[in-house]
Amino acid sequence: MKINLPETGQERVVIVGGGFAGLTLARKLAKSNFQVVMIDKNNYHQFQPLFYQVAMAGLEPSSIVFPLRKLFQKKKNVFIRICELERVNPEAKQIETSFGVVNYDYLVLAMGVDTNFFGNEELAEKTLPMKSVSEALYLRNRILTDYEIALTIPDYEARQSYIDIVIVGGGPTGVEVAGALAEMKHYVIPKDYLELNQREIDIYLIQGGSRLLPGMSESAGANALKFLEKLNVKVKLNTRVVAFDGEKVTMKDGSSIPTKKVIWAAGIKANPVAGLSEECRVWGNRLKVNRYNQIDGLEQVFAIGDIAYMEEESFPQGHPQVAQVAMQQAKHLAKNLKNRSIGRPMKPFHYKDLGSMATIGRNKAVCDLPRIKFKGFPAWLVWLFVHLFQILGVKNRLFIFINWLWNYITYDQYLRLIIRPDERHRSAEVKPSTTE
Amino acid sequence: MKINLPETGQERVVIVGGGFAGLTLARKLAKSNFQVVMIDKNNYHQFQPLFYQVAMAGLEPSSIVFPLRKLFQKKKNVFIRICELERVNPEAKQIETSFGVVNYDYLVLAMGVDTNFFGNEELAEKTLPMKSVSEALYLRNRILTDYEIALTIPDYEARQSYIDIVIVGGGPTGVEVAGALAEMKHYVIPKDYLELNQREIDIYLIQGGSRLLPGMSESAGANALKFLEKLNVKVKLNTRVVAFDGEKVTMKDGSSIPTKKVIWAAGIKANPVAGLSEECRVWGNRLKVNRYNQIDGLEQVFAIGDIAYMEEESFPQGHPQVAQVAMQQAKHLAKNLKNRSIGRPMKPFHYKDLGSMATIGRNKAVCDLPRIKFKGFPAWLVWLFVHLFQILGVKNRLFIFINWLWNYITYDQYLRLIIRPDERHRSAEVKPSTTE
Numbered sequence A, B: 001m002k003i004n005l006p007e008t009g010q011e012r013v014v015i016v017g018g019g020f021a022g023l024t025l026a027r028k029l030a031k032s033n034f035q036v037v038m039i040d041k042n043n044y045h046q047f048q049p050l051f052y053q054v055a056m057a058g059l060e061p062s063s064i065v066f067p068l069r070k071l072f073q074k075k076k077n078v079f080i081r082i083c084e085l086e087r088v089n090p091e092a093k094q095i096e097t098s099f100g101v102v103n104y105d106y107l108v109l110a111m112g113v114d115t116n117f118f119g120n121e122e123l124a125e126k127t128l129p130m131k132s133v134s135e136a137l138y139l140r141n142r143i144l145t146d147y148e149i150a151l152t153i154p155d156y157e158a159r160q161s162y163i164d165i166v167i168v169g170g171g172p173t174g175v176e177v178a179g180a181l182a183e184m185k186h187y188v189i190p191k192d193y194l195e196l197n198q199r200e201i202d203i204y205l206i207q208g209g210s211r212l213l214p215g216m217s218e219s220a221g222a223n224a225l226k227f228l229e230k231l232n233v234k235v236k237l238n239t240r241v242v243a244f245d246g247e248k249v250t251m252k253d254g255s256s257i258p259t260k261k262v263i264w265a266a267g268i269k270a271n272p273v274a275g276l277s278e279e280c281r282v283w284g285n286r287l288k289v290n291r292y293n294q295i296d297g298l299e300q301v302f303a304i305g306d307i308a309y310m311e312e313e314s315f316p317q318g319h320p321q322v323a324q325v326a327m328q329q330a331k332h333l334a335k336n337l338k339n340r341s342i343g344r345p346m347k348p349f350h351y352k353d354l355g356s357m358a359t360i361g362r363n364k365a366v367c368d369l370p371r372i373k374f375k376g377f378p379a380w381l382v383w384l385f386v387h388l389f390q391i392l393g394v395k396n397r398l399f400i401f402i403n404w405l406w407n408y409i410t411y412d413q414y415l416r417l418i419i420r421p422d423e424r425h426r427s428a429e430v431k432p433s434t435t436e
Helices: A020-029 A048-055 A121-126 A133-151 A156-163 A172-192 A218-230 A323-341 A376-390 A394-410 A423-427 B020-029 B048-055 B121-126 B133-151 B156-163 B172-192 B218-230 B323-341 B376-390 B394-410 B423-427
Strands: A012-016 A035-040 A044-046 A065-067 A078-082 A085-089 A094-097 A100-103 A106-109 A165-168 A203-206 A234-236 A241-244 A248-251 A256-258 A262-264 A298-303 A356-361 A364-368 A373-375 B012-016 B035-040 B044-046 B065-067 B078-082 B085-089 B094-097 B100-103 B106-109 B165-168 B203-206 B234-236 B241-244 B248-251 B256-258 B262-264 B298-303 B356-361 B364-368 B373-375
Touching (some): A020 A323, A048 A172, A078 B133, A121 A262, A172 A203, A172 A218, A172 A356, A218 A234, A218 A356, A356 A376, B012 B020, B020 B035, B048 B172, B165 B172, B218 B234, B356 B376, B364 B376, B373 B376, B376 B394
Parallel strands (some): A203 A234, B012 B035
Antiparallel strands (some): A085 A094, B364 B373
16 A cells, blocks of 8 residues: 655655664755655654763763654655655665555665674674664663662672673774763762672673774774773773673683673674665675665665765775765765756765764763874863764753763763663554554 | 661661652651661652653653662662562561562551552553553653554544544543643644644543542632633543543443543552551552551551551541652651650651642643632742752753743644664563572
């Protein structure tokens, strides 16, 4: 059955995914001559860079997610459908969703990427990923819950696996989580859990490669390492995790650490799209696109953001999977689509690297900008403001700013709440009407 | 197995429940000569009067709940255990919890009350209660989700059951939810759901009795009714709901309304406590206590708040089950316990009614104060400030105030997010260590 959408005679651009890429594109095409249909399984945009602060009880989910409808309130050419993409059918210029079929003139795939467990079922099932705000919230609940349990365990050995945490992956997420956990240990535990001895708590960061933050400069990686060691995080480089049975995590070299919590930030991969040929898929399930973000051989199907793989002179292995690329590709595609619709030629995409940064904790961050690299307090301030201004919504910005100021002054995260979903929650899903 | 608690030689007061009653008592006994053990299944205190604003996407859960540990951070004589009461064993002066056994010198039962479905399994299973912040959040998700689904249904009839809402119960909760939903319909739907016709949305309030707000004055009830009718809420008095199959709700008189959402605010009852004799249970499972909040025949077992039933001259049917009674009983019991411990006699409890109020919407509320009854904008302001100052935590107060101001100015609720729990959430519960 066809999804209920007005036929306005406008060319229809269907955008799948409301992340940095999809959202930026939709906003650029709002009030254009296209009919824009935005499809996402959530009714909100998620600000991924701050997931770790939700997990560490520093921010509320609502401060880092933004309702899509709110964003397009007065945009009469934008239609939002909260459903899941099931299959692409390029011949018929249709997609199949959990709500039904949608025709398109242009299809833009911007579903981003998911956690990569490299085919290890056990890791996928037992470790804690952090690629959605729900996963971040769940992680928060697990950490706090385990502290509560640890209190009730008199035996030292038995207690450790509840309070020690292992983080796998030395990229920005892993580094930021490790730093935040270390600060929780130093500043919060002694206040909230008098009965726990914070010195007993060990935080491990396991990195397969020989350095941290491989996406950034050598010096940034080295400084992140220094910062983390200052916070007593036990960083293990050149170490690969091969198994986690829920009780202990085992490394390739046979060594192991007893813990009930392994945070998995070691890799990402796209979810394969049904209906597209194998040829267009490259490593990590990314979709190979030309310089116009077109999928080879499919004139009217585009891919942007983390899910897209584009080679250009300065990026022979493709672009890094970061928000900057996603937003630049989205803006560029918006221009190209508008040009195309009035018969103008499309222009090839060029990525302009604006630099990257990561924060490790209070006054501790590293920044690589095109001209200058710096660290410490100035880098931390830059990090704060860059992220504050990327956040959607004045009110979100205000609340996050107050939260950060508050936490900074009080050395405290305020939101240590284990709010468990009501049992019935499970059934709360957007399903198409059954009466149809 | 015994729960892990320090034996300090102090007399131990075990408080079950961190609601208005239990929390107030624990705070009064903090820094006393008692060892206080607070037991709750959640690690936070919930501010019930504002649940409906969470459900209506006006406030974040985190603004109306407060972490227990944060509250007792520097109180060395207070010990918190996040577990469930399973059984009381007065002979042994012990309780059994999901964490193990706890001995007490004084036991204070303050578990409050739960939703009463009057034994109707179908209603219990299919309607939406609102007695916890999780239930409120779930209700929010359901309302927003059904709007999303309604968009996809071209057929008028089929659409109605997704957008019409029936509220059962004409007490403060029912009235406040009805008012908030009506305002969401008027101010939010036209902005967020251009594709929905707000005139199609019907909100019903079903009340068994002949008036609204039976706990308040005649005039308050009449004014609430006027306000709700002004907001186009369809109020049905003297009407009893007998069945809801998930598709339509049926009244005693045989009439019915097709809807997928029935909010149940029609009654409360306590959960029976295993180990206590039948004799001490009265209507609504309340525990009969004497003027010292002692359960008959059990010198050292007390009950306070909604779960307690005490008759005094001016309240021959017992006190109303409201926060005021709970907090006054808690303060009084704290004094009595302190007196008792130094051999002084306990004093009988007297309830001082400070009045009651309910809000229906923007600038619409009703106040019954001991000397004066008033309504409208002044009542609404009083309601706002009374609730604002009852909220725990300066930061919560600040955030709620900003939220209210914001929503008032923008005619908007900001938090229309369907944040569904991660699948794994289900397993996130505080269970005692299995290694023990």
